[in-house]
Amino acid sequence: MIRVALPANLQALAGSGRMVELEVGGTVTQRSVLDALEARYPALRGTIRDAVTKKRRPLLRFFACEEDLSDIALDAPLPDEVASGAEPLLILGAIAGGLGG
């Protein structure tokens, strides 16, 4: 079971808590985790990555195991600790200096 930690705005949108657990088949990658997340919570479609290009939204970051994984390839395997559920994949908003009030 993969664990994903969501920022507050997305928790509200998904109607979930901070930590959500997901079944992900095959190799655990950024793409497969986000596919599973959006399948479980369709309200999140388009909020983490572009619905068409699948590109990460620019002010979001993906962290795990004390590493910034934001820019790894969509289909690159995530760390074993994430794949095993020992460590969560953290989705968080960049500190953007009060952008938008």
Place this chain on the structure above:
Amino acid sequence: MSKVRVLVGTRKGAFILSSDASRKRWDVAGPHFAGWEIFHINGSPADPDRLYASQSSAWFGQVMHRSNDAGETWETVGNQFQYEGTPGTHTWYDGSPHPWEFKRVWHLEPSLTDPDTVYAGVEDAALFKTTDAGQTWNELPGLRTQKTGPSWAPGAGGLCLHTLVIDPTDPDRIYAAISSAGVFRTDDEGKSWKPVNHGLRSNHIPDQDAEVGHCVHRIAMHPSRPNVLFMQKHWDVMRTDDRAESWREISGNLPSDFGFAIDVNANEPDTVYVIPITSDSLHYVPEGKLRVYRSRTGGDEWEALTKGLPQKDCYVNVLRDALATDQLDPCGIYFGTSGGQVYGSADDGNSWEAIVRDLPAVLSVQVQTIP
């Protein structure tokens, strides 16, 4: 007894203010969608319990919601707004070509007769429509691909389609206002459009007779007289009597003719309200006084409405979508400020009270009158 529902969009969530027709006591519900910028909430004239909301976030993009029970519960609907074909370029601030990119939904205008049909005005400027209650949105590309499109340039708030007005006597006729391009009219329900800006004068464009390039902030119509429209432009308050074929200035004795919001009294088609703002560099009310100005003569002659509004040390702004009227008699007028106050008047604007004082900055105010 009739009820009034004021739908308030703020920088950090939506609020719904409800009262009976006396408009003396208000229930405040919210925040809905806490933390999200709510550009607009609007209800269907055909089914007032059907609401639509546009949420935007620099982090998470565009989200849309629908309610079937007057905002008690909400469900997420489609948030994909894809331009038809290859969108090409418009003009950037520095005059260079810039690709058309969807950023957010500014304004939702439900059909007058079908609760499942809604028009959405978006940034970068384009018109979208849903006919399935928000599940899918399709562009009506005739506006964006209008021949002047490549020359449209953004205002300070972006290249946004912020106002949509449907002619109630002929719903195929729709007016769209874009900052800073101007007003466009379709007579065939969005298939084809033409700029209708004759008579506008804008000092930020070199050609004073330019067809487009005017920073129109808001237009308003009284439903009983659809040939007449009122406009608050960047500078100048304007009026047309011929479906926007030509405009004339009606700023008259206003203390500043800069502003964002304008609306018309529900019972008096020649009674118009504006909230003057100091200037394009000073986005707050003049002289520290929050004053609504009313013309009972369709423009040119304006009186300040101050009773109940702060007349000292007040430096708030009122945005273009943040002034609205109800349909009761006397007419109720409502507006929200950058300081988080929502003021209401139940007597045509003669006196005012703050319904709420401490919301996040208000982006939009829409009013439903429920029989």
